[in-house]
């Protein structure tokens with residue numbers, strides 16, 4: 427049976443956290459990635475997203491430093507070591523496991539967001555913001571119902587923005603460009619305000635929700651955290667009732 431190229435791209439995309447710093451990602455490719463992002467579905471085709479392409483090293487450093495500090499707080503202080511080990515248990519080689527835990531608890535794992543050319547930094551950082559208030563719509567040509575339903579519109583914007591982000595990661599991966607979605611620098615209320623101010627995002631109307639580093643991977647990475655198979659995550663008709671389908675027999 428012929429391999430499905432879309433499914434192959436989906437399965438082979440990995441979160442890349444080490445970049446080849448001597449190789450830039452040209453703006454034309456970033457354009458294509460963002461364009462593919464914009465083909466994501468959105469409620470009423472509202473397209474409630476904006477992307478800031480951050481190439482400025484000072485800005486990358488500012489945003490990356492927040493990620494480093496929040497990670498030290500989260501994994502260095504708040505998460506017990508056994509829990510970190512459990513989450514990383516797919517890494518079988520002991521030295522790799524130890525190294526991963528070390529860079530996690532010290533925050534070094536997120537140095538790449540600072541775009542450090544002398545190290546493993548990503549040349550490009552995208553910041554995705556979504557429209558949280560559109561009473562009508564972010565697009566003057568369309569009229570949305572967000573204002574009528576109140577809360578649903580901001581929620582839809584986050585959902586649509588997430589789908590847009592996934593399109594961008596897959597488009598990048600299909601071009602051999604590595605990426606990593608990150609939220610750690612935007613998980614804390616104060617950080618969202620600080621990043622918005624630095625980038626001139628009209629917060630809280632527009633809210634940055636996710637970042638995406640882009641660059642050529644330093645190491646080929648195929649091993650990722652394991653996925654739960656459909657028989658563990660899908661039910662038939664009712665929650666808890668097994669969905670009995672089995673994998674097709676690929677010839």
Ligand SMILES: Cc1cc2nc3c(=O)[nH]c(=O)nc-3n(C[C@H](O)[C@H](O)[C@H](O)COP(=O)(O)O)c2cc1C
Nearest residue numbers: 439440441442443606607608609610611636650651
């Ligand atoms: C909403 C969201 C937030 C994420 N935040 C971070 C983050 O802050 N830092 C990070 O290194 N990875 C982050 N990731 C990436 C995940 O850790 C990664 O996708 C996951 O472990 C699966 O690995 P894989 O993408 O290589 O398959 C995030 C992913 C998503 C979807």
